[in-house]
Amino acid sequence: xxxxxxxxxxxxxxxxxxxxxxxxxxxxxxxxxxxxxxxxxxxxxxxxxxxxxxxxxxxxxxxxxxxxxxxxxxxxxxxxxxxxxxxxxxxxxxxxxxxxxxxxxxxxxxxxxxxxxxxxxxxxxxxxxxxxxxxxxxxxxxxxxxxxxxxxxxxxxxxxxxxxxxxxxxxxxxxxxxxxxxxxxxxxxxxxxxxxxxxxxxxxxxxxxxxxxxx
Numbered sequence: 001x002x003x004x005x006x007x008x009x010x011x012x013x014x015x016x017x018x019x020x021x022x023x024x025x026x027x028x029x030x031x032x033x034x035x036x037x038x039x040x041x042x043x044x045x046x047x048x049x050x051x052x053x054x055x056x057x058x059x060x061x062x063x064x065x066x067x068x069x070x071x072x073x074x075x076x077x078x079x080x081x082x083x084x085x086x087x088x089x090x091x092x093x094x095x096x097x098x099x100x101x102x103x104x105x106x107x108x109x110x111x112x113x114x115x116x117x118x119x120x121x122x123x124x125x126x127x128x129x130x131x132x133x134x135x136x137x138x139x140x141x142x143x144x145x146x147x148x149x150x151x152x153x154x155x156x157x158x159x160x161x162x163x164x165x166x167x168x169x170x171x172x173x174x175x176x177x178x179x180x181x182x183x184x185x186x187x188x189x190x191x192x193x194x195x196x197x198x199x200x201x202x203x204x205x206x207x208x209x210x211x212x213x214x215x
Contacts, residue, residue, distance in 0.1 A: 009082045021135070023082065024174070024206035027089045027167040028131055031208050032120065034097060035129045036108055041097075043090075085173025092172070096165050096210065100125055111145045111193045119203070121193075123147060128161060128211040130203055138177070138204040145195030148213070149187045161185045161199055165210040177204040185211060 001022035008016045034041045056068035076087040097103055105125035112121040118134035121144045128146055132139065146161070163183050168174035185199040192198035203209065 011080050011082055019082070021206070023086065024167065025133075026086060027172060028133065028206065028208045030090065031093060031129070031165075031167065031210075032131055034093060035102070035124060035210075036110075036122065037103060039104055041103060082173055085171075089167065089172040092165060100127055100212070102127060109147070111195055117142075121145070123195075126213060127164070128199070129208070130201060130211070131208045132203040132205055134205045136205050138202070138207075140202050141200040142203055143192055143198045143200055145191075145193030146187060146197050146199055147195045149189065149197050160187065160214045161211040162214050163209050164212045166207070167209070168204055168207040174207070175204070177207070178202060178209070184214070 001018055004016060004018045005022070008014075008019050054068060056062055056065075058064040058066055058069060062068075075081055075083040078084070102108075102125040108122040108124035108129070110120070110122040112119060114120075117137075117139070118132060119139070119142065120129075120131040120133070122129050123146060126148065128144065130144055161184070163178065163180045166172075166174070166178055166180055168177050169180070170176040183202070185201055187197040187199050189197050199211070201209070201211075
């Protein structure tokens with residue numbers, strides 16, 4: 001976000017394209033990192049969002065100044081700033097991992113890495129992660145292969161998944177393009193991307209969703 005983070009992170013100013021892009025990608029990058037990560041997740045040393053653009057420790061060249069040797073974690077407490085959205089997403093992401101515990105599960109199976117569509121999908125510990133990194137193209141009824149079907153319904157080969165995390169939710173500073181209350185994704189028992197089933201999802205541009213089986 002470069003210098004715009006100093007001038008356009010206020011919630012009472014218009015959302016600029018650079019801030020919009022930066023916040024969307026920030027959430028997606030954090031989620032794909034923890035989703036594909038090993039047994040731990042480093043949430044500091046460059047992974048924070050509460051500090052200036054660069055760090056500069058006191059030295060002779062800056063007159064021993066501490067001005068850029070600090071963290072501004074108070075930014076998330078200011079309700080007029082957009083940093084609160086990033087913090088909310090981070091909290092939701094941590095709670096989701098605590099509930100499903102994928103970090104200490106076997107590594108994810110990446111079923112899709114589509115270069116031109118800019119879509120990545122993988123399964124881990126019963127969850128399905130879907131990322132659309134495309135800058136302007138959203139997809140309707142996009143097929144995602146899944147190995148494990150969800151809850152059995154009245155039709156024998158149709159099961160369903162639900163959204164448990166959505167980076168485009170307005171609560172996280174998103175645009176609210178997905179109606180989570182009405183979004184259920186039914187699996188079809190046909191092979192797709194070397195998986196036994198597939199679901200069809202609506203995935204807006206620069207958005208990540210996590211799906212869980214319906215109990």
